[in-house]
Amino acid sequence: MSTDAPTPRTRVRRLPELGVYEREAVHAILDEAIYCHLAWVGADGDPRLIPTIHARIDDTLYVHGSAASSTLRQVKLGVPIAIAVTLVDGIRFARSMFEHSMNYRTVIVYGRGVEVTDRHELERVFDAITDHVAPGRSSDARSPSDAELRQTTFVKVALDECSAKISEGFPEEPDEDLALDVWAGVLPLRTVTGEPIADPLLRPSIETPSYVTDYRRPPGS
Amino acid sequence: MHRHPERADYDRATIDEVLDEALLCTVSWVDEQGRVRSLPTIQARIGDTLYLHGSRGARAWKSVAGGAEVCVVATIVDEIVLARTSPAHSMNYRSAVVFGRGREVTDHDELLAAAKAITRHVLPGREDDAAEPDDDDWRQTLILAMPIDEASAKVRTGPPKDDVHDLELDVWAGTLPLRLVTGAPTPAPDLRSGIPMPDYLPECGEELPRL
Numbered sequence: 001m002s003t004d005a006p007t008p009r010t011r012v013r014r015l016p017e018l019g020v021y022e023r024e025a026v027h028a029i030l031d032e033a034i035y036c037h038l039a040w041v042g043a044d045g046d047p048r049l050i051p052t053i054h055a056r057i058d059d060t061l062y063v064h065g066s067a068a069s070s071t072l073r074q075v076k077l078g079v080p081i082a083i084a085v086t087l088v089d090g091i092r093f094a095r096s097m098f099e100h101s102m103n104y105r106t107v108i109v110y111g112r113g114v115e116v117t118d119r120h121e122l123e124r125v126f127d128a129i130t131d132h133v134a135p136g137r138s139s140d141a142r143s144p145s146d147a148e149l150r151q152t153t154f155v156k157v158a159l160d161e162c163s164a165k166i167s168e169g170f171p172e173e174p175d176e177d178l179a180l181d182v183w184a185g186v187l188p189l190r191t192v193t194g195e196p197i198a199d200p201l202l203r204p205s206i207e208t209p210s211y212v213t214d215y216r217r218p219p220g221s
Numbered sequence: 222m223h224r225h226p227e228r229a230d231y232d233r234a235t236i237d238e239v240l241d242e243a244l245l246c247t248v249s250w251v252d253e254q255g256r257v258r259s260l261p262t263i264q265a266r267i268g269d270t271l272y273l274h275g276s277r278g279a280r281a282w283k284s285v286a287g288g289a290e291v292c293v294v295a296t297i298v299d300e301i302v303l304a305r306t307s308p309a310h311s312m313n314y315r316s317a318v319v320f321g322r323g324r325e326v327t328d329h330d331e332l333l334a335a336a337k338a339i340t341r342h343v344l345p346g347r348e349d350d351a352a353e354p355d356d357d358d359w360r361q362t363l364i365l366a367m368p369i370d371e372a373s374a375k376v377r378t379g380p381p382k383d384d385v386h387d388l389e390l391d392v393w394a395g396t397l398p399l400r401l402v403t404g405a406p407t408p409a410p411d412l413r414s415g416i417p418m419p420d421y422l423p424e425c426g427e428e429l430p431r432l
Contacts, residue, residue: 034301034399035312037294039249039257047249047257051296051316079257084247086261090404097340097351098358102245108259130307140392142306152308170409180352183419184412187344188404189244189429197300199380199394206393212303215397 014161026164029107030056032218033085034133038063040074040081040113048074054083055125055132059159061109062116062125064152072153076115081157083109090189094171095182101171103186107164113155125154135219136211191217235374239317240266242431243295244343244401248273250289258284264295265338266369271319272326272335275363282363286325293319293367300396304381305388311377313396319372323365335364345432346421401429 036054039047050071054063061083065072075081090103116122126149127138144152171184193215196208240246249259258281265272271293275282285291300313326332333353340348354362381394405425406418423430 037247039259041251041257046290047251047292049249049292049294082257082259084259097336098354098362106261126307144308148308183416184409186407191399192402194398197396201388209393
């Protein structure tokens with residue numbers, strides 16, 4: 001695979017230094033990705049990594065965890081974390097094996113997590129996470145009770161430092177490879193939804209809402 | 222995993238399935254400053270070994286190649302789980318995590334096998350078509366090998382799990398499947414004429430073929 005395979009620019013940049021266009025691109029990637037990979041430094045100094053769900057409100061990124069679980073215990077202490085999201089847009093087929101690459105968009109946010117404790121903020125984050133998963137859903141689903149708020153942990157990190165990369169286009173190969181008798185091009189990839197599957201316990205006469213039947217990610221795409 | 226024992230699955234077959242099916246993974250390690258770093262990359266599995274592809278030019282990969290403790294996770298989201306209450310929302314997903322230290326592959330035969338496996342991982346069939354790496358390619362590319370011996374998987378399947386007293390709510394509940402599908406293959410602008418579209422490329426709208 002190519003040296004340009006999904007290995008984002010490793011330079012970490014401060015978000016406030018980015019132009020409006022770049023900030024909007026970072027926001028759009030974080031919003032479109034349905035899940036993230038949350039990494040942190042474990043108590044033993046070794047890396048830990050889990051998939052989880054995130055949501056962005058302005059320039060703050062929130063990640064979700066269970067209060068009873070040990071996974072976020074260390075994250076809540078404020079150890080360094082990295083939140084990575086990657087969207088795959090296509091496969092770039094080059095003639096030469098190592099020039100193969102992906103068209104992708106990735107953002108990695110670096111920082112230290114802070115536990116959300118303010119009740120109003122918790123409620124806002126619950127709505128944001130629910131709407132991140134399915135836009136419009138928070139106005140339908142029942143809001144969390146006090147007990148449920150206690151059972152969930154949200155950790156937030158300011159969008160201050162990140163590395164981002166958008167890789168698009170066709171394979172770029174040295175001239176001598178262009179003569180090879182091998183097909184080259186791009187195979188686009190996208191995530192689509194299938195038919196909704198109703199909960200077997202769903203009460204009769206409840207219709208599937210349009211935000212489920214017309215689900216698009218990102219909305220309007 | 223302590224909280225959701227039903228989601229823990231140490232079955233090696235599940236770990237292999239996730240590593241093989243997920244197109245990409247994220248690799249994380251702790252750098253010299255004690256910060257955790259992450260990068261997305263492409264993986265491929267041959268038996269009990271996970272191969273990761275990196276760029277030799279990327280400074281970040283040097284710690285990983287130097288034998289730092291790394292953590293690799295691959296995730297496939299199968300369905301969005303829409304419950305009647307916002308806290309019960311979830312995902313049906315499969316994820317595998319592998320812990321260990323990377324070994325830089327230097328043996329030529331192993332390098333070639335790994336390069337072919339990574340190409341096959343992206344699209345089966347392509348590995349027999351694409352031109353094999355030359356010396357220049359090898360100089361620019363780093364392939365790491367990790368044993369798959371400290372690994373686990375998590376799987377969630379099935380409908381939402383609302384509390385009994387929430388089942389009366391007037392809210393739709395269920396799951397929404399997600400699939401990664403292909404669009405129409407687009408030939409490179411500089412493709413020589415007379416080279417047909419290969420058979421192993423899927424039709425537009427098909428799921429991406431996996432191993």
